[in-house]
Amino acid sequence: xxxxxxxxxxxxxxxxxxxxxxxxxxxxxxxxxxxxxxxxxxxxxxxxxxxxxxxxxxxxxxxxxxxxxxxxxxxxxxxxxxxxxxxxxxxxxxxxxxxxxxxxxxxxxxxxxxxxxxxxxxxxxxxxxxxxxxxxxxxxxxxxxxxxxxxxxxxxxxxxxxxxxxxxxxxxxxxxxxxxxxxxxxxxxxxxxxxxxxxxxxxxxxxxxxxxxxxxxxxxxxxxxxxxxxxxxxxxxxxxxxxxxxxxxxxxxxxxxxxxxxxxxxxxxxxxxxxxxxxxxxxxxxxxxxxxxxxxxxxxxxxxxxxxxxxxxxxxxxxxxxxxxxxxxxxxxxxxxxxxxxxxxxxxxxxxxxxxxxxxxxxxxxxxxxxxxxxxxxxxxxxxxxxxxxxxxxxxxxxxxxxxxxxxxxxxxxxxxxxxxxxxxxxxxxxxxxxxxxxxxxxxxxxxxxxxxxxxxxxxxxxxxxxxxxxxxxxxxxxxxxxxxxxxxxxxxxxxxxxxxxxxxxxxxxxxxxxxxxxxxxxxxxxxxxxxxxxxxxxxxxxxxxxxxxxxxxxxxxxxxxxxxxxxxxxxxxxxxxxxxxxxxxxxxxxxxxxxxxxxxxxxxxxxxxxxxxxxxxxxxxxxxxxxxxxxxxxxxxxxxxxxxxxxxxxxxxxxxxxxxxxxxxxxxxxxxxxxxxxxxxxxxxxxxxxxxxxxxxxxxxxxxxxxxxxxxxxxxxxxxxxxxxxxxxxxxxxxxxxxxxxxxxxxxxxxxxxxxx
Numbered sequence: 001x002x003x004x005x006x007x008x009x010x011x012x013x014x015x016x017x018x019x020x021x022x023x024x025x026x027x028x029x030x031x032x033x034x035x036x037x038x039x040x041x042x043x044x045x046x047x048x049x050x051x052x053x054x055x056x057x058x059x060x061x062x063x064x065x066x067x068x069x070x071x072x073x074x075x076x077x078x079x080x081x082x083x084x085x086x087x088x089x090x091x092x093x094x095x096x097x098x099x100x101x102x103x104x105x106x107x108x109x110x111x112x113x114x115x116x117x118x119x120x121x122x123x124x125x126x127x128x129x130x131x132x133x134x135x136x137x138x139x140x141x142x143x144x145x146x147x148x149x150x151x152x153x154x155x156x157x158x159x160x161x162x163x164x165x166x167x168x169x170x171x172x173x174x175x176x177x178x179x180x181x182x183x184x185x186x187x188x189x190x191x192x193x194x195x196x197x198x199x200x201x202x203x204x205x206x207x208x209x210x211x212x213x214x215x216x217x218x219x220x221x222x223x224x225x226x227x228x229x230x231x232x233x234x235x236x237x238x239x240x241x242x243x244x245x246x247x248x249x250x251x252x253x254x255x256x257x258x259x260x261x262x263x264x265x266x267x268x269x270x271x272x273x274x275x276x277x278x279x280x281x282x283x284x285x286x287x288x289x290x291x292x293x294x295x296x297x298x299x300x301x302x303x304x305x306x307x308x309x310x311x312x313x314x315x316x317x318x319x320x321x322x323x324x325x326x327x328x329x330x331x332x333x334x335x336x337x338x339x340x341x342x343x344x345x346x347x348x349x350x351x352x353x354x355x356x357x358x359x360x361x362x363x364x365x366x367x368x369x370x371x372x373x374x375x376x377x378x379x380x381x382x383x384x385x386x387x388x389x390x391x392x393x394x395x396x397x398x399x400x401x402x403x404x405x406x407x408x409x410x411x412x413x414x415x416x417x418x419x420x421x422x423x424x425x426x427x428x429x430x431x432x433x434x435x436x437x438x439x440x441x442x443x444x445x446x447x448x449x450x451x452x453x454x455x456x457x458x459x460x461x462x463x464x465x466x467x468x469x470x471x472x473x474x475x476x477x478x479x480x481x482x483x484x485x486x487x488x489x490x491x492x493x494x495x496x497x498x499x500x501x502x503x504x505x506x507x508x509x510x511x512x513x514x515x516x517x518x519x520x521x522x523x524x525x526x527x528x529x530x531x532x533x534x535x536x537x538x539x540x541x542x543x544x545x546x547x548x549x550x551x552x553x554x555x556x557x558x559x560x561x562x563x564x565x566x567x568x569x570x571x572x573x574x575x576x577x578x579x580x581x582x583x584x585x586x587x588x589x590x591x592x593x594x595x596x597x598x599x600x601x602x603x604x605x606x607x608x609x610x611x612x613x614x615x616x617x618x619x620x621x622x623x624x625x626x627x628x629x630x631x632x633x634x635x636x637x638x639x640x641x642x643x644x645x646x647x648x649x650x651x652x653x654x655x656x657x658x659x660x661x662x663x664x665x666x667x668x669x670x671x672x673x674x675x676x677x678x679x680x681x682x683x684x685x686x687x688x689x690x691x692x693x694x695x696x697x698x699x700x701x702x703x704x705x706x707x708x709x710x711x712x713x714x715x716x717x718x719x720x721x722x723x724x725x726x727x728x729x730x731x732x733x734x735x736x737x738x739x740x741x742x743x744x745x746x747x748x749x750x751x752x753x754x755x756x757x758x
Contacts, residue, residue, distance in 0.1 A: 053081040070096040082125040099126035114188040226757035228732030234259030262289040277313020318357040331374040339758035362387040373415040383407030404432035409530040423466035431457040450481040474522040484511035509564040517556040557590040580606040596624040668692040716755040732756040
């Protein structure tokens with residue numbers, strides 16, 4: 001390093017000797033030179049901003065800083081860091097005072113999460129102004145490319161415009177899907193806007209957008225469409241435009257066309273108000289050109305629509321407000337056009353609920369009106385419920401719990417074509433239940449929990465065309481006790497290669513729950529039935545307050561016997577259940593008329609002989625008549641990420657007894673779902689539902705998935721046999737952007753009807 005005197009200019013050259021000193025140095029000159037070298041870091045620090053750092057990228061890099069002008073010159077790789085900006089290039093000329101930089105050769109500029117790249121970019125570190133003939137930019141999952149880039153920051157907001165560019169979610173040089181546009185505007189860390197844009201799939205133009213705006217985050221405005229054909233609809237096209245206005249408001253517009261059924265439209269609006277909760281609105285309208293008939297042979301109106309509203313908020317700690325409104329013009333609207341929702345919940349409720357929670361208490365106000373006349377509903381207008389959770393009474397070993405409610409109830413039966421059945425009735429009811437329990441542990445292992453409680457209920461005289469009860473007062477006493485213990489044994493040396501056993505632990509937990517309820521002062525037959533037992537595939541609770549069919553309370557003298565078994569082993573260093581098997585049955589000491597001494601035997605089994613092989617079985621067996629009442633058996637094989645297969649059987653014996661809990665007609669359904677990944681781009685799934693009692697293949701799904709890097713396409717064929725002698729065919733294509741997934745993970749498996757737009 002030396003100082004040169006050329007043309008009256010003085011420059012310091014760093015890193016490489018660029019100018020030689022022709023005259024020999026005297027001792028004085030050497031001393032002055034060493035002093036200047038010692039002062040150089042101080043001079044450099046005062047001459048350039050502290051926030052600016054310029055560094056060489058490698059041993060072959062060359063860097064020069066000129067003190068007089070404040071200009072950096074670098075070649076063979078340089079890194080420039082300034083505040084939240086990092087610039088890398090092969091060659092850079094930078095004015096440290098104005099912030100103006102000319103970068104050339106594999107230029108990359110990163111500002112926060114936004115990245116810009118090109119061969120030559122002029123960039124200002126202070127104003128963020130940028131000029132480039134060609135550029136690329138992106139913030140995953142959105143990328144863009146174009147030419148004639150220009151722009152900068154105004155009042156702290158940056159915006160850049162370019163010509164003849166495209167937008168894509170493929171982070172590769174030749175994207176499979178892209179949106180070509182005449183002009184592009186990029187607002188870093190916010191959105192990208194395209195004008196006069198055409199969507200290309202491969203090299204094929206498929207859609208034109210006069211204006212398109214897409215956010216860089218997951219809340220991007222986007223179109224989704226599902227073309228297809230269905231026997232009942234004819235050819236159809238379902239279109240959705242999802243929009244995102246801000247963090248507080250987003251929604252979607254739907255425009256659907258079904259050749260046989262007509263045009264339909266709808267809108268969704270979602271608001272996110274922080275402590276004031278989330279609210280969602282949905283409306284959908286269809287003028288049906290070919291309405292069918294319902295199960296009762298009654299006509300369906302041509303003008304069909306739905307309105308849905310939901311609200312969930314916690315404005316203050318432990319105060320929760322929930323509301324739902326679900327209105328449909330007819331009983332088959334969801335069945336016909338929203339199949340996934342219908343299968344998840346065929347009778348959505350309308351209610352408003354406010355709940356306040358304390359450490360030991362909960363206050364709940366619940367209102368449930370009926371808005372769909374074709375559904376049977378028990379209205380609560382309203383109901384107020386105060387719950388006291390199980391809590392210790394002072395310093396005593398006694399615990400107390402209670403539940404009290406009061407409300408006006410109206411039992412409204414389904415109407416057909418606005419014709420009432422004439423069975424509706426209504427009444428007021430006030431109910432209070434109190435119980436004390438004394439949980440004890442004996443010998444360090446035996447758990448005994450005796451309990452005693454009482455219930456008092458008031459009913460007003462019932463009104464309405466179906467009213468048949470007078471004012472009533474009812475008292476109920478209950479007592480009982482639960483006894484249980486848990487025992488285990490360990491075999492650390494047990495191994496089995498077939499079952500992948502590495503050590504074994506057996507846990508057994510028997511239990512006996514005794515419930516005694518003497519005859520209530522009033523029998524259920526003289527009380528209005530608002531809260532009553534309903535059909536269930538699972539066993540009902542027998543003790544209070546878990547048993548909440550208030551109006552069906554009757555005498556009981558029963559022992560619920562339970563036996564839990566669990567076998568555990570270690571696999572890959574983790575504890576895993578090899579077997580879990582729970583058995584339950586009720587021993588009725590004084591059965592009611594029509595009841596057997598022993599109730600059905602319930603069995604819940606989970607067997608995992610290998611980590612990739614799982615057997616689940618839930619069965620219900622009638623021990624008196626020695627016959628299987630119901631069963632659900634499911635076998636899942638998933639040995640790798642290439643293929644998996646799940647096969648199951650749902651069996652339900654006919655139960656036409658006519659009791660309130662009868663399950664009606666049964667079935668024997670065999671299900672199968674097989675998935676296979678052909679390669680990195682293609683995979684397929686096959687689903688079948690076969691009704692063995694009728695020898696009928698009820699439903700078939702065949703789906704081929706294609707991975708297009710930035711999005712996944714699915715072509716689905718469904719064939720349904722409704723038993724009316726005519727199959728219903730559906731063929732549909734859906735796609736989902738990986739950047740903004742259309743479905744949650746696994747939704748296409750649990751709800752395959754979404755793959756056909758339903």
